Structures are given as C-alpha cells and as structure tokens.
Amino acid sequence: MKLELKNISKNFHGVKALQNVDFQLKANSIHALLGENGAGKSTLVKILCGVYQPDSGTINLNNKQEVITDPAVSLSLGISAIHQESVMFDELTVTENIFIGNHLTKSNGLIHWNLMHEKTKQLLDSLEANIEPNEKIKDLSIAQRHIVQISRSLIHDADIVIMDEPTAALSQKEINELYTIIQNLKNQDKSIIFISHKLDEVMEVCDDFTVLRDGQLIKSDKIFNTNKDQLITYMAGREVNQIFPKNHIKIENEIFQVRNFSKKTQFKNINFNLRKKEILGFYGLVGSGRTEIMKSIFGITKSDEGEIIFKDKKISISKPSEAINQGIVYLSEERQQLGITGLMSVKDNINMAIINKNSNFYIMDNLKEVKNAASMQEKLNIKVSYWSQLAQSLSGGNQQKTVISKWLSTKPEVLILDEPTKGIDVRSKSAVHEFMGELVGEGMSIIMISSELPEILGMCDRVVVMYRGLIKKVLDVKDASSEQIVKIASGEE
Amino acid sequence: MSIIPDKPPFKILDILYKKEFILFIVLISILIINSNITPYFLDLYNLIDSTFLFSEKAIIALTMTFIIIARHIDLSVASIIAVSSCVLGYTTSLGYDTWMVLLLTLFSGALCGAFNGAIITKFAIPSIIVTIGTMSLFRGLAYSFLEDSYYNKFPKLVSNLGNGYLFGYIPYAFLTFILLAFVFAFILHKTSVGKKIYSIGNNPDAAQYTGIAVNRYTFVLFTLNGLFSAIAAIFLSGRLSSVRPNIAFGWELEIITMVVLGGVYIYGGSGTILGVVISIFILGMLSFGLGLLNIPGVGIIIFTGLLLILSIGFPSFVRTLRRKNE
C-alpha cells in the first residue's frame, strides 16, 4: 500500500468536516475521490498537503507513519497537488513556477537559471506541450497552466499526485491530452488521486474509487465493481431520479430579452430571452463568459453594445441598484467574497439589499428588519439561534440560504443564480432546488448558471450552451442529451 | 415555529468583554491616579482648559472613525489642516469679509478631501497609498505658498472660536466636538447611512453587489473628512494665532490612534462612536496628567505610538495564544 489514512477526523468550529475516514491508495494506480461539494474531499486533500492538521487519525506512507505538519513536509514526502484554485504565480515565468520553492542552485548557492530553463524545456517537450519556459503565467491558457502544475509535481519527483478537478475548464481535445499525461504518470510508478465531478471520465480513467458524503466514508472499491448510477447513489445517498424536484409549471410569455450584447474580449453577440416562470440554464466551461454576461446585465461592468428589454420596455442598467430597482437581481458564484458578509449579523445580511426600505427618512426601523428577517427565515428554513448571530458562524448551506433571502427581500421578478449550489451540503442543495421550483410557481423567472450538468438537466426548461464567449446553441432540455451539451460546450459542434 | 430572539440571553459577564466597558474602566483609573499624583488635576478650570489640547483632533477623529469603519484610512488630514490654515490666513490678509474667509477655508478643506476621494474611487487605488501621496502634496503646497513666513492675523471671530468659552465655561472647540459626537453617533448607529457604512467596511465587494453606492460613499466620506480638517484648522489657527506650514505636524498619527484605541477595527467594519469618545478622553487626560508631571511632549508622542501598537497587538496576541491552547 502506497498511502494509508486511518480514522482521520477534522472539525471546524464544531462542524464535522471529516469523521473517522479511512483512505487507501495503491502504488501505480489512479484513485477517484468522489463526493458532492462539501462532502469533505477538499479537507482530506488539504490534510495530505499539510495545510490542515487532522484532529485525530494516522497517516502511513510506504508503511511508515508520518506527521505532515506543513506544506513543505508534504512536498518533501513526495506528495504534490494540482489545485482547483490558482496556486500559481502570475507574474513569474513558467520555469520559475515549476521550480518554485525548490530552485536549483549552483555550488556557490546562487540560483542556476540556465539549468532550470534547460530542464523545463526538456520536461515540457517530453509532455509535448507547446509552452515557452520564459513566458509569464498570466499569458497562458487554463490548460497550459494545468500542464505547468503537472510539470511542477514531476520536478518535485512526487510519488503521489493529487488532481483536483483538472478537467473542469478544459476542452475535449485538451482533456484527451491530459488523460495521456495521467496514464504516463501511472506507468512511471506514480499514484494519482483524481477528484472529478464527471463520472464518465472517472469510469474511463480510474482504477479505484472512494466516496465521501457529509464527512464520512461511504464506499471504497475497485472501479469495475461499480457503475455510474451506483456511484451517484453513493454520493447523494438516495435514488438518482429523486434529486431534482422539478414541478411542472405552465410557462408564460416572454418577460426579459437580451439583444446583441457584446463586450470586447469577454462575450459577443449574446441574444437570448427568458419567459415568465421559466428556469433558463447557462452551461459552459469555466471561463466561457457566462458570469461576465450576468455581471454586465446586473450593471457591475459595462457592455460595449446591446440592449435589455424587460416587460416590453427597453431598460438601461448602469449600476446594481438600478437593476435591483427594476426587479432583476444577481446571486454571485463567489459566496464568500461577494455574497455573505461574514462579520455582520444574519439579520443585517438578510436586510442588506433593502436598507432604504427598512428606514423612515434615514432612521432605521428595527421592527421592519426583524419582520422581514423572520419571514425569510421561515420561508427558507435558515437554522439560526438568534438574530445577532454572525453570518460566518452558519454552515455553507445556511449561508447560501441567507444570501438568497437577501435577494428575495427585494421582491425580484428575474432571479439570476450563478452556481447556486456550489460548495453546499446535499440537503441544503435539494432545499435550494425545491425552493427554486416554488419561486417559479409564484411567478418568478430564473436564470441559473451551473457547471453541473445533472442540475441543468434536472432543473431547467431550456439551456443556453456557451463556448469561448459565444452562445453556441439554445436547447430545449427535453430534447437534449448530456453528451450533446458537453460536446457543444467543448467547441466540437 | 419558534420566535427567534434578537440576542443570546443576557449575562452579566458579557459586559466585561465589551470594549467600551474596558475603556471606561481605564479612563476612571487614569482620573483616579492623576488626581492622587497631583492636586491640580481635579481643578475644574484646569480640566476644562485641558480640553483645548485635544478638541481639534477629536473633531477630525469623528469623521476618521467613519473612514476607518468603511475600510479606508486618511493620512493627509494634518496636511489638509496646513492648507486650510494657509487659506484662512491668506484670505484674511486680502481683507475679505469674515464669513467669506470662513467659507473659503471650509471649501479648501473639502476640496482637498474630494481630491483624495476622487483619486481613490476613480482609479481604484488603496486609500493608504493615495493619502501618503497627498500627505506630502498638501503639506508641500502649504510650504511652497508660505515658504518661511507665517500668518498671525485672523478675523476676530476666529480668535474667539479658538480661545473663547460659551457662558465663560465651555470652550467652543470642545462644545463643537461634543455636539458633533452626538450627531455622528446617531448617524452611525441609528440611520441607514450608518448601516451602509458598516456593510461597506465589512465587505466592500458584497456591498457593491448589493446595490450600495460604495464609490459615492467613499467620495463623500473623504470630502467630509477634508471639511472637518478645515473646521479643526479654524479652531487651531485661532488658538495658536500664528500659522506656519508645519502646523499640526504628525497629527494624523494621533487622530488614528484615538480611533483605533477606541476599538475601531483598523481593517474596517466594526467600532462605535462611544468607544472613540472614551478613548479621546483617555488620551486627553493622560497627556494632561503627564504635562502636569512635567513630562515633555515627546514622552507623550512615544507613549501614543506604543499605545497604538499595543492596543491592537495585545488583543490579537492573546487571541492567537488562546487559539493555540484550544
């Protein structure tokens, strides 16, 4: 056994992120680590990387017990991770990013730039990557950045490479290239922990799998002993077809149209419409321009040209407050940065968008605030013990519900949700889905950006598929297959 | 469905953890110690006169509180005082009408503040960097205008404001500070404006996404800070009855100390006017007491610097220790 984790537990402020989890990684194998967002995968990875220390449990590497006190120890033990978030240095060159923290030096202690450049060139050539060692990271594409990260693990001579959703933002061609590299790594006696939400790819690439749910180990086995549906059941904890409580609501006339929306280098010729009581999905790779369009609609950034027609009238939105007044709101994907205000109370968070409405000639009316917060809390079932409780003390799911409450307080007609269920637990997730159904039932129209295809297929009426800043196709979900959508989103159709 | 209470059940011990309470205890102890050390301290006239030492700074501390809560900082206030004092002296020397002089002085301060605000919001540059620049720009303008001369003639009203008392007891500067403190406490804690300032300070990006006009607030706050610096400049010029370009040198530090010692978090989002007011009295009584003990002004400067660092460093150090023990 290459790596063996036993009885790992980790708590954060009383939230059990991991409970007595066991994990075993065989030598030269590719091991899928699966689970919904918030299941504990990233906590486990961060423990292996030395970012977190487990509260209890042991880590055995090559049958020797190790304590990974910090990231440097993890690296020296031959564990290397390719992270989802950027752990690259944009202003530094490819060479330097590959050797970072481990610069080669000459005998006099100074850095040996020539040798590093040479090794980088060899390595990139061996990976058949067309990248110049002297280029700065900020000038590379996402796929090229992944290759630099992989090169980094190779230079560190890592035995164990952790890949956290390496294919999330890649096109099909780039994904195939990556698979080849992964197979090569395996043939060089390395073990790979592979985290992915794409189960087809897991079935194709991996040898073993481990499923976590709510911080607990659910199942660990060989991949050929299972199938896709079974994996979904393990991850979600119930039958597949129960996940999306789609109510069948009669869709009414058009309410919102976007015409010829363009913004230089970000998106071009965007045309779509939204009907009353409809849920319209936006699918595409990360960086395909979905979020950028919504930000322009909401008035955060300015589009170069194009118009918005709302309820048969042309409207102009130059800042968020104008959008909110029109009844259009946008829930950002970045909940921690742009959604929740952690150090303010739950009540203040829920009321943040209607501060003016809660005051009489500038003077705050506490009664109005409590009333609104209470009605929202009841509607979404937010678990809060008292109103002055800080929002950061809530769980991810309850935080998301708080942010949704903030927007519902403004009584919007068009609700734009950007990855609304990213990083929240399974139960909150289905609560959010259920709630979306209720909202459209009440007459609201919803635009939902999502990277999870099942969510799109389960919740939406139509789906807009984007590729590199362009709308490639608008499909009726009833007639769409997931294969077709993925193909379009990878630019192959 | 149970009703959710506003706050957790009240415990008497909670009071002990309140910053304002701790500050209050510190203030009382200083008063007691001071009055034990020197008999002159508790003299009513002495105490009232001691407010001259801090009232002008205290006025700026009020707007600075707003600025720091909104996650900004303004290092240029003392330099704005220099500019406004020059405008005061210059317009007087031109023989302008008193009200015109005051109006132009206030306008010059607001203009400097607006300049800060415009650069910060227009180019999205951190306020600390911008005001490091304008700190020397504004001070430099005062120097290039006055060179090594000075102004010593001001309208009668200005001298009265700087040195006079209402009903013979309450200095005008102190009175202005107290009245403004009530107004500012009301704005910050009871109005929608205050609520928005807290939101901005806690998470400016989220506030912008929530439709709060973050840039407009920032601009107005900096303009207001400039205006208040000009008000302080009027009182100060009147009191000193001479204006040199190095007037109020180093005040930005003392003002920021007042605010931070008062429990306002330097990275924005929390703090109260009450805390700042108590901390102003602490610092005022402290320097008054040290002055009575014949400890020179430099001692007070060193002490202020230490207090500033320790008032932030000590709590966060204790917090880290406690976290490690857990």
Add this chain to the structure above:
Amino acid sequence: MKKFLLNRDFILFIIICIGLISVGFANPLFITPSSISDVLTDTSILIILALSQMIVILIRAIDLSVASNLALSGMLISLLSTVHPELPVYYFIALSCIIGTILGVLNGVSIAILKVPFIVTTLGTMSIYRGLIYFVSDGKQVYSSEFSEDFLALIHFKFLSLSFLFWLAVAVFIIFYILLNHTRFGRNLYSLGGNPDAAKYIGINENKYIILAYSISGLFAGLCGYLWVARYSVASTQIAIGFELTVISACVVGGISVMGGVGTVLGCLLGALLIGLIRNALPAVDISQFWQLAISGAIILLAIIINTKTEQRKEKTVMVQE
C-alpha cells in the same frame, strides 16, 4: 525589440536622459562632470534606502519608520563618538547597522507575531523612534566640531573622482541585484508578494520573511544613519524628517507595485535616480526648495496612477478572439 522599447526600465532611463538634457539647456553648469558626480553622491543614500524599502514593498507592506530609524541610529552613534572619539570608524558603522537592525526586527515582530497591521506598526514606530531621539539627546544637536576626524574622513574618500557614497550605493545595488534575482530568498519574496496564499502551499513561512524583510530594511536604515550624520556633519532630532516619503516615491516611480510581487532592482535604482535628479535640478532651474515636498507628492500620485492603469489593462483575460 519592440518588447525592449516598451520595457518600463528602458522608458524610465530615457526619461532621465531627457530630463538631464533639458535641465542642461536651462543651466549648462548642471551637466558638468563634477556637478553630476555631486548629484550621484547626493542620491546615494536615497538609492540605498529605496532598494531596502523595495524588499518590504515586494511583500505587500511598507516601512514608514526608515527615516526615524536612520535618525535614531545616527544620533546614538554620534553621541557615542563625542564620548569615545578614539574608537575606529568601522566600529561606529557596525554599531549603527546593529541598532538599525534591532529597530527593524521590532517592526517585523510587531507585524508578524503581534499581527499589528504594517501601516499601524510603522506609523507608530515612526514616532516612537523619532521621540526617542529627543530622549537620548535631550533635544540637543551634535555639531561637526564634536565629531572626530576619523568619523568624518571616510565619507570624503574618493575613487576615480567619484565619492565613497556613490561606490557604496553601487555595491548595495549589486548585492540587491544578486539577492533578489539569484537567491532563493529573493525569489521567495517575489512569490510571497505575488500570491501569499499559494506561497503557503509551497512551504514559505510568511512570518519569517516579514521579519527578515523588515530587518533588512532596518539594517540599511542604520547604515544610512551613519552615512547621513557623517555626510552632513550634524546629528539632530530633525534629520531626514519626511524622508521616508521620498524613499517610497522612488520605489513607486521605479515601478515597484504596492500590490506586491512586481518590480525590478534596476527599476528601483532608476526611480531613485529620477527623484534625485529632480531634487537637485529644482535649485538649478531656480525653483524654490519649498516646492520640493509638493513636487514629490505630485510625482508619487502620478506614478501610482500610471502604474495602476497599466496593471489593470494587463489583467483582462481574453476569451473571444476578435
């Protein structure tokens, strides 16, 4: 080639040349070799301090206490030299460096261990260190007549008709060039400033680097304490007051980003040279010295605005190819 012409450092170099030539037209005396050598001597302390400040700015911080640190170290060794004039000058230089380093370490500890934000810490120590000068000196000055000959001699040493100060600045430049480009320590400073979160993953200990950066800043502030006192033959409570702003403006003009992780040693040198040139050129073209502060303030603002503008333009990611 085009890349080279658009290079920031190259543009800065051209600006300096143009500035030098145009001042030369207004006042030909300014561009005689002896006058230029004077300008270089005069700018040397600024160069040394700007380079050490650069290290701090690279990790997203600022050291506002350098001028006070310089003045305090300078005063302490001056006082010692009046009591013990017989000690060799190297002793004083070493002592000044040690004092400066200790003051720098105090800054670093306050920021890294006590977690007091750098702006509060260095604003605080700026006045603490300045205040301490009054305490140790009782507000008195040490005049040129009170220094020993030895103490002042080194500063007048010349090589190839260029001053000791100039050669020292050259040496410091070479040291920093190697330190920042060819050692792990220097490269790690860039990583830490460029992406502090990612730096954690590669095992860079942030606290250690903060303390080291401030120690280096303190060390050179201490060194400049001796240089300043010896060059101007006076130690007082007022020396180098406000000089930290000049140092920071040199860095900012030199393209050291206050957002961290960006900037070259050469750029920093050129920034200091440009500021030095302006300071020396103003009297040469009959602009009152009282304008200096205002002009350096305006230059800081302008440089920051230009830097921010160019940085923002670079950030935009391209998705749609036109």
